[in-house]
Amino acid sequence: xxxxxxxxxxxxxxxxxxxxxxxxxxxxxxxxxxxxxxxxxxxxxxxxxxxxxxxxxxxxxxxxxxxxxxxxxxxxxxxxxxxxxxxxxxxxxxxxxxxxxxxxxxxxxxxxxxxxxxxxxxxxxxxxxxxxxxxxxxxxxxxxxxxxxxxxxxxxxxxxxxxxxxxxxxxxxxxxxxxxxxxxxxxxxxxxxxxxxxxxxxxxxxxxxxxxxxxxxxxxxxxxxxxxxxxxxxxxxxxxxxxxxxxxxxxxxxxxxxxxxxxxxxxxxxxxxxxxxxxxxxxxxxxxxxxxxxxxxxxxxxxxxxxxxxxxxxxxxxxxxxxxxxxxxxxxxxxxxxxxxxxxxxxxxxxxxxxxxxxxxxxxxxxxxxxxxxxxxxxxxxxxxxxxxxxxxxxxxxxxxxxxxxxxxxxxxxxxxxxxxxxxxxxxxxxxxxxxxxxxxxxxxxxxxxxxxxxxxxxxxxxxxxxxxxxxxxxxxxxxxxxxxxxxxxxxxxxxxxxxxxxxxxxxxxxxxxxxxxxxxxxxxxxxxxxxxxxxxxxxxxxxxxxxxxxxxxxxxxxxxxxxxxxxxxxxxxxxxxxxxxxxxxxxxxxxxxxxxxxxxxxxxxxxxxxxxxxxxxxxxxxxxxxxxxxxxxxxxxxxxxxxxxx
Numbered sequence: 227x228x229x230x231x232x233x234x235x236x237x238x239x240x241x242x243x244x245x246x247x248x249x250x251x252x253x254x255x256x257x258x259x260x261x262x263x264x265x266x267x268x269x270x271x272x273x274x275x276x277x278x279x280x281x282x283x284x285x286x287x288x289x290x291x292x293x294x295x296x297x298x299x300x301x302x303x304x305x306x307x308x309x310x311x312x313x314x315x316x317x318x319x320x321x322x323x324x325x326x327x328x329x330x331x332x333x334x335x336x337x338x339x340x341x342x343x344x345x346x347x348x349x350x351x352x353x354x355x356x357x358x359x360x361x362x363x364x365x366x367x368x369x370x371x372x373x374x375x376x377x378x379x380x381x382x383x384x385x386x387x388x389x390x391x392x393x394x395x396x397x398x399x400x401x402x403x404x405x406x407x408x409x410x411x412x413x414x415x416x417x418x419x420x421x422x423x424x425x426x427x428x429x430x431x432x433x434x435x436x437x438x439x440x441x442x443x444x445x446x447x448x449x450x451x452x453x454x455x456x457x458x459x460x461x462x463x464x465x466x467x468x469x470x471x472x473x474x475x476x477x478x479x480x481x482x483x484x485x486x487x488x489x490x491x492x493x494x495x496x497x498x499x500x501x502x503x504x505x506x507x508x509x510x511x512x513x514x515x516x517x518x519x520x521x522x523x524x525x526x527x528x529x530x531x532x533x534x535x536x537x538x539x540x541x542x543x544x545x546x547x548x549x550x551x552x553x554x555x556x557x558x559x560x561x562x563x564x565x566x567x568x569x570x571x572x573x574x575x576x577x578x579x580x581x582x583x584x585x586x587x588x589x590x591x592x593x594x595x596x597x598x599x600x601x602x603x604x605x606x607x608x609x610x611x612x613x614x615x616x617x618x619x620x621x622x623x624x625x626x627x628x629x630x631x632x633x634x635x636x637x638x639x640x641x642x643x644x645x646x647x648x649x650x651x652x653x654x655x656x657x658x659x660x661x662x663x664x665x666x667x668x669x670x671x672x673x674x675x676x677x678x679x680x681x682x683x684x685x686x687x688x689x690x691x692x693x694x695x696x697x698x699x700x701x702x703x704x705x706x707x708x709x710x711x712x713x714x715x716x717x718x719x720x721x722x723x724x725x726x727x728x729x730x731x732x733x734x735x736x737x738x739x740x741x742x743x744x745x746x747x748x749x750x751x752x753x754x755x756x757x758x759x760x761x762x763x764x765x766x767x768x769x770x771x772x773x774x775x776x777x778x779x780x781x782x783x784x785x786x787x788x789x790x791x792x793x794x795x796x797x798x799x800x801x802x803x804x805x806x807x808x809x810x811x812x813x814x815x816x817x818x819x820x821x822x823x824x825x826x827x828x829x830x831x832x833x834x835x836x837x838x839x840x841x842x843x844x845x846x847x848x849x850x851x852x853x854x855x856x857x858x859x860x861x862x863x864x865x866x867x868x869x870x871x872x873x
Contacts, residue, residue, distance in 0.1 A: 228286050229297075232287055233375070239367065246269065253353035254350045284318075287318050291304075297383035298378070302387045304320060304324070312397065330370060337360065395765075398454055398457060402455050415437075420555070448485060449849060450842075453842030455478065466813050476595050479595060483591055492505050493581070517544075521544045572644065573644035575640065576642060578643070583633045602614055631723060635685075636650070636654065639653040657692040664686075679730040682730075683728060685723070696712070706859070707854055708855030708856050712848065718847070720841070722841025734749040750778065753785075756773065766792050767791050773787070775812065787816040800817075814829050
């Protein structure tokens with residue numbers, strides 16, 4: 227009865243979402259007239275119940291996978307009774323139906339969070355926001371109920387399941403989709419806030435302060451999800467790269483770019499009451515990118531190593547939802563934007579001006595990624611076959627990214643509203659000196675490297691220095707937490723860019739056919755193939771190479787790359803062996819053997835590549851500190867206001 231209970235919870239959640247829309251409509255009308263307290267209470271409770279029912283439904287689906295219930299089609303197609311527990315659980319979202327149920331669960335839970343914690347918005351705006359969130363949920367409930375039911379029974383039950391894609395049987399990817407979805411769907415809250423504000427004509431600092439924590443939280447999860455996904459692809463797929471500009475990778479990057487722009491814009495609106503219309507537009511664009519990403523990944527129109535759960539027949543349903551929600555929001559924006567007042571003005575040389583430049587540069591990069599990802603699909607629809615890969619993206623984005631790094635360095639050094647160019651030049655002396663020194667040293671000692679990655683490292687050095695300057699002359703113990711968050715996040719950007727540039731400029735690759743006992747050199751390492759031997763895992767067998775690695779006269783160490791064979795489903799994968807050192811990573815992959823008894827070895831020496839993911843972690847940490855700082859400040863202000871009113 228677990229499957230039936232899960233489906234019942236799903237239908238009940240859909241019913242409560244419909245009630246939520248109706249209550250929101252009534253509560254918003256009553257609140258405009260200064261009434262409707264009881265309706266608001268009912269609306270908040272209905273939203274909470276909807277969220278709990280969605281969570282219950284998804285929890286019951288996980289339970290079906292944990293129990294290996296082979297009377298459910300989804301379990302049969304995506305699990306096996308011998309899988310480790312973690313991959314049984316991951317099987318619940320490693321497929322089309324389960325991932326969409328996870329989507330709607332996060333959507334409903336986010337709405338419940340708004341109903342539970344939001345106390346700053348005007349009642350009418352909050353009601354409209356909760357109504358918009360429920361309206362989004364209704365579309366996805368309909369999709370699950372009529373086109374993608376995860377609880378369909380199989381009669382008679384299968385003897386066992388077909389297993390989970392072996393590429394998904396990895397701790398990194400077990401947690402990557404939920405993290406990314408928290409970011410994707412978290413942006414739905416920003417979208418609903420924007421729709422609510424447009425409907426109620428309530429766009430101002432209070433609205434921005436209410437929306438900012440949700441944008442920040444979604445942005446943090448997106449950052450973690452993209453960083454984890456990049457590292458998973460790097461070590462699991464065996465091709466040695468951390469970003470391929472694959473369409474599915476781009477599908478996660480586009481919402482992050484839009485959310486980054488939105489995060490900076492909403493800060494201007496919350497702090498200085500500026501960029502009102504622009505903030506609303508970015509909220510719509512950010513969620514639009516999430517919807518487009520979902521459509522690209524789940525529709526089956528893309529060929530990608532990341533597209534594990536696709537279904538062309540149901541992609542049109544998601545496309546229809548995308549058209550309704552995004553088209554409706556854009557139409558509403560077009561109707562109401564003329565009545566959104568301008569807000570406060572500012573001088574060009576000011577922190578607001580730098581944030582506007584930051585937004586424009588992020589939008590340019592987003593536009594390039596969007597066009598480069600979708601243009602081949604449009605061409606294919608016209609019977610023209612073409613592909614756009616890394617060379618296009620790298621050449622188009624690199625100069626804009628360097629300008630963005632410069633803008634990121636300058637922004638925090640400027641004053642709000644207005645500053646002077648002379649004062650700015652004085653503040654930029656230290657960052658410019660750091661960038662110039664780094665460029666001169668790299669140019670002098672690495673003449674063979676390309677100019678762009680050298681500039682990348684130099685700009686990263688300048689940004690690193692500029693990032694910590696806002697702490698100068700401050701009492702560090704009394705510095706607000708959100709300032710620490712900004713500093714660490716910007717420092718993380720510098721660290722990550724330095725890693726990307728260093729890997730691009732200095733990596734060394736060797737592909738060699740080596741007999742047992744033979745050796746090959748890569749970078750500063752001498753690698754000897756000592757043995758090829760069979761080995762067994764919990765649900766796989768493998769051929770394992772034992773490599774002895776030595777760097778100069780230091781003590782040798784072993785690396786053990788494998789070719790793994792899975793029986794359910796029948797699949798062969800490469801399991802790279804990687805060692806991490808202070809100055810980079812040595813990456814080894816075992817290939818096929820030949821008739822002469824030689825084995826293909828693919829080796830990379832990747833200097834400072836780990837900075838990429840260290841930087842991603844710092845960016846997420848900075849975001850988390852900023853979130854904690856902002857929430858603490860708003861709680862303190864709310865408590866002080868309550869105490870003042872009591873007195």
